[in-house]
Amino acid sequence: MEKPIIEFKNVCVSYTRNTMAVKNVSAAVERNSITAIMGPSGCGKSTLLRAVNLMHSLYPNIKVDGEILLNGHDILAMEPIEVRRKVGMVFQRPTPFPTMSIYENVLAGFSLNGINLPRSEKEEIVERSLRSVALWSEVKDVLNKKGTFLSGGQQQRLCIARALALNPDVLLLDEPTSALDPIATKHIEELLLQLKNKVTILIVTHNMGQAMRISERSMFMYLGELVEYADTAQMFAAANDERTKAYLTGKMG
Amino acid sequence: MNDKVFKIILFVAALVIPLICGGVIYSLTIDASDAFSRFGFFEFLTSSEWNYTIDNERYGALPFIVGTLLTTLLALLFCIPFSLPVSLFIGEYFKGRKIAELLGTVIDLLAGIPSIIYGLWGFYTLRPLIMALDISPHGSGILTASLVLAIMVVPYAASLSAEFIKMVPNEIKESAYSLGATRAEVIRDVVFPVAGSGIFSSYILAIGRALGETMTVTMLIGNTNQIPQSLTATGNTMASIIANQFGEADGLRFSALIAIGLLLFFITALINVAGKFLIKRARIM
Numbered sequence: 001m002e003k004p005i006i007e008f009k010n011v012c013v014s015y016t017r018n019t020m021a022v023k024n025v026s027a028a029v030e031r032n033s034i035t036a037i038m039g040p041s042g043c044g045k046s047t048l049l050r051a052v053n054l055m056h057s058l059y060p061n062i063k064v065d066g067e068i069l070l071n072g073h074d075i076l077a078m079e080p081i082e083v084r085r086k087v088g089m090v091f092q093r094p095t096p097f098p099t100m101s102i103y104e105n106v107l108a109g110f111s112l113n114g115i116n117l118p119r120s121e122k123e124e125i126v127e128r129s130l131r132s133v134a135l136w137s138e139v140k141d142v143l144n145k146k147g148t149f150l151s152g153g154q155q156q157r158l159c160i161a162r163a164l165a166l167n168p169d170v171l172l173l174d175e176p177t178s179a180l181d182p183i184a185t186k187h188i189e190e191l192l193l194q195l196k197n198k199v200t201i202l203i204v205t206h207n208m209g210q211a212m213r214i215s216e217r218s219m220f221m222y223l224g225e226l227v228e229y230a231d232t233a234q235m236f237a238a239a240n241d242e243r244t245k246a247y248l249t250g251k252m253g
Numbered sequence: 254m255n256d257k258v259f260k261i262i263l264f265v266a267a268l269v270i271p272l273i274c275g276g277v278i279y280s281l282t283i284d285a286s287d288a289f290s291r292f293g294f295f296e297f298l299t300s301s302e303w304n305y306t307i308d309n310e311r312y313g314a315l316p317f318i319v320g321t322l323l324t325t326l327l328a329l330l331f332c333i334p335f336s337l338p339v340s341l342f343i344g345e346y347f348k349g350r351k352i353a354e355l356l357g358t359v360i361d362l363l364a365g366i367p368s369i370i371y372g373l374w375g376f377y378t379l380r381p382l383i384m385a386l387d388i389s390p391h392g393s394g395i396l397t398a399s400l401v402l403a404i405m406v407v408p409y410a411a412s413l414s415a416e417f418i419k420m421v422p423n424e425i426k427e428s429a430y431s432l433g434a435t436r437a438e439v440i441r442d443v444v445f446p447v448a449g450s451g452i453f454s455s456y457i458l459a460i461g462r463a464l465g466e467t468m469t470v471t472m473l474i475g476n477t478n479q480i481p482q483s484l485t486a487t488g489n490t491m492a493s494i495i496a497n498q499f500g501e502a503d504g505l506r507f508s509a510l511i512a513i514g515l516l517l518f519f520i521t522a523l524i525n526v527a528g529k530f531l532i533k534r535a536r537i538m
Contacts, residue, residue, distance in 0.1 A: 084431055108429070
C-alpha cells in the first residue's frame with residue numbers, strides 16, 4: 001500500500017484540563033481518497049478535523065497531544081501558517097469574505113499572505129479554481145461582484161475554490177452541506193468526487209447517506225473515541241462495533 | 254389604572270420631547286435673527302471680526318468655526334493612535350477575557366469623568382508641562398485643548414469600535430487563518446474591512462462629542478477671538494466663546510452668541526444623525 005498522506009498517532013485534544021474531546025485516536029488516511037468522519041453531535045468529529053490544520057493553536061486553552069503526520073512530518077512541530085497552506089479548510093456555513101469580490105475571494109489565500117502575482121497568473125488561478133468547482137460559467141461575468149451576492153451553494157463552492165487556489169495536499173470539510181438545500185448538496189458531492197484525484201479529502205458529516213455516497217473510508221466517532229474505521233461499504237453492510245451499528249441503523253443519534 | 258388613561262400619559266410624555274426640541278430651535282432662531290439680519294447669514298459665517306466696542310459692533314463666526322474644526326480634527330488625530338489599538342485589544346486580542354473586561358470598565362470610568370475634572374487636570378498638569386517643554390509660552394491654546402479633548406473622546410471611539418470588531422464572525426476570521434494568514438494579516442485584510450463602516454461611524458460619533466465639548470475647552474484654549482495662526486496659538490471654539498461671553502453680553506452681541514449656538518446645534522445634530530445612520534447600516538451587514 002502507498003504511504004498514507006495523513007497519520008494520526010495517539011491524538012488527544014482537550015479543551016479544559018479534565019475533559020478530553022478527542023481520546024487517543026490513531027488512524028491513517030490514504031492519498032487521493034475521501035474519508036468521512038461520522039458520529040453524533042459533540043463526539044469530537046470537528047475537533048479531530050480542526051487538529052489537522054492546527055486550528056486549535058488559535059485558542060491557547062486547547063491542548064493537542066500525540067502526533068499528526070502529514071507526508072511523514074509531524075505537523076504539531078511545524079509552523080501553523082506553513083501547515084495551513086498545505087491543508088485547506090471549508091466550514092459549515094459558507095464564509096466568503098464579505099468585503100471582497102468573487103475574484104478577490106478566490107485569490108484571498110495569496111493576498112492575505114502578501115504574495116503578489118502578475119495579473120495574468122491571477123486570472124489563470126481564478127479561472128482554474130472556479131472551473132474546478134464548476135462555478136466558472138455561472139460567475140465569469142460577475143467576478144467583480146461581492147462573494148456574498150451568490151446563493152448559498154455557490155458561496156460554498158467559492159469557498160472550496162478559494163481553498164483549492166493554494167493547491168493544498170489536503171482539503172478539510174466541516175459539514176459543508178449542512179446549511180445547503182438538497183440540490184446544492186448534490187452539486188457539492190459530485191464536485192468532491194471529481195476533486196479527489198487532485199486532493200485528499202477529509203469530510204465531517206452528519207449525513208450517513210452522504211458518507212455512503214462519496215467516501216471510500218469512514219470513521220465512526222463516539223464520545224471522543226474513534227470506535228471504528230473501515231471501508232465505507234463494509235461499515236454500512238456489517239459494522240463490527242455495536243455502537244456503530246446502533247448509529248448507522250438510527251437507534252442512536 | 255385605566256388602560257386609556259395610561260395610554261394618554263404615555264402619549265403626552267412622548268409628545269413633550271419633540272416639543273422641547275422644537276422649542277429650543279424656535280427660541281434660538283428668534284434670538285439669533287437680530288445678528289443674522291444685521292450682518293447677513295453668509296457674511297456672519299465668513300467674517301472674522303469680533304468687535305464689541307459700543308457704536309462699532311461687528312460680529313462674525315469664522316474664528317470660532319475654524320477653532321472648532323481645528324480642535325476637533327486635532328483631537329481626532331491624537332485619539333486614533335490610542336483608541337484603535339485599545340479597541341483591537343478589547344474586541345479581538347483579548348475578546349471575552351477578564352483583562353478586556355477590566356479595561357472596558359476603566360474606559361467606562363474615563364467616559365464618566367465630568368469635563369470640569371479634565372479641564373482642571375489640563376489646566377494644572379498639562380498646561381505647565383507644555384510651558385516647561387517650551388511649546389508655547391502661556392501653555393493654553395488649540396494644542397492643549399485638543400490634547401485633553403482627545404483623551405476625552407478615546408473612551409467613546411474605543412468602546413464603540415470594539416463592539417464592531419467583536420461582531421466580525423469567528424468563522425470569517427477562521428477562514429482567513431485556514432488560508433495561512435497571520436493574525437496581523439487577518440486584522441488588516443478581514444477584521445478592519447468587515448468592521449470598517451462600524452469603526453468609521455464610531456469616530457463620527459466621537460467627532461460629534463468633541464464638537465460640542467465646552468467646559469474643558471473653555472478652560473484651556475486661551476479665549477482669544479482671532480483666527481488661530483498656528484496650532485499652539487490661542488483661540489476659541491463655538492462652544493467656548495459662548496461660555497466665555499454670555500454672562501456679559503447683551504443686545505447684538507448676545508444675538509451673535511445665540512447665532513453661533515444655533516449653528517453649533519445644527520452641526521452637531523447633523524453629525525450625530527449621520528453617525529447613528531451609519532451605525533444602523535453597519536449593523537445590518
